[in-house]
Amino acid sequence: MxxxxxxxxxxxxxxxxxxxxxxxxxxxxxxxxxxxxxxxxxxxxxxxxxxxxxxxxxxxxxxxxxxxxxxxxxxxxxxxxxxxxxxxxxxxxxxxxxxxxxxxxxxxxxxxxxxxxxxxxxxxxxxxxxAVEDLIADRMGQYASGTAPDRIGQAQILLALHPDADLAYLERRIREESGGDFGVQDIHPGP
Missing domain, CATH: 3.30.460 (Beta Polymerase; domain 2)
Known part of the structure; x- marks a missing residue:
């Protein structure tokens, strides 16, 4: 693509x-x-x-x-x-x-x-x-580690700029990168 x-x-x-x-x-x-x-x-x-x-x-x-x-x-x-x-x-x-x-x-x-x-x-x-979804998941994984508290803000900015992101894929990837501690709801205000 x-x-x-x-x-x-x-x-x-x-x-x-x-x-x-x-x-x-x-x-x-x-x-x-x-x-x-x-x-x-x-x-x-x-x-x-x-x-x-x-x-x-x-x-x-x-x-x-x-x-x-x-x-x-x-x-x-x-x-x-x-x-x-x-x-x-x-x-x-x-x-x-x-x-x-x-x-x-x-x-x-x-x-x-x-x-x-x-x-x-x-x-x-x-x-x-x-992909932006994998990048957001990466930012949330770093945030979840406790070593990069600013990364949740980056994840929020990225998702706000890409409202067409594949939310199902993003949910899975955030869960994987954060050890299950976070999901899309932690950075997305909802529908």
Missing amino acids: TESDTPSGYRPEFEAALRLFARVSEAMHLRGLPRPVLVGGAAAEFWSASAVSTGDFDLCTPVQPELEDEMQRLGFVRPSGRGRFLKGWIHPELQLGFEIVADVPMDGNVDAAHIRLVQPIGETALFRVI
Whole structure:
């Protein structure tokens, strides 16, 4: 499935990073390799049109060395020096870091049919991102852990921006991610 062009309204640096990510993704596809999947805060910023903002792009891929090769070809470098984040990548023209966080999104709990293929405005390249329902479930799982109390607010924003979300799938995914402690009713005011 290809989503229509991404909505406008993103902060300029995020939009530039999305375009670069799409080019990396397209390069992987042209090599016959799976496109990486955008998850985490960058997915939240994508689905919220920058109402929720992030400082990095979290990516999932089962072919990390090949993805890192493509990132280097497009100008990404590993930051170096004291006090620098050493696990990820940066592009000299962007103020956002890129990090490969897993082989598959959300420990493989994401229904592959819910991973979206998206084309940024002005690009011919495509990238993959987890569905808004899985992202909301992720935010609720982090909230349920007690380590990220702000994530329930992000989940509420995301659901408010996507009233057409598949609520049955969302209910199941929130229950899975929160250990059964939360459901859609905890972030949705009801019919």
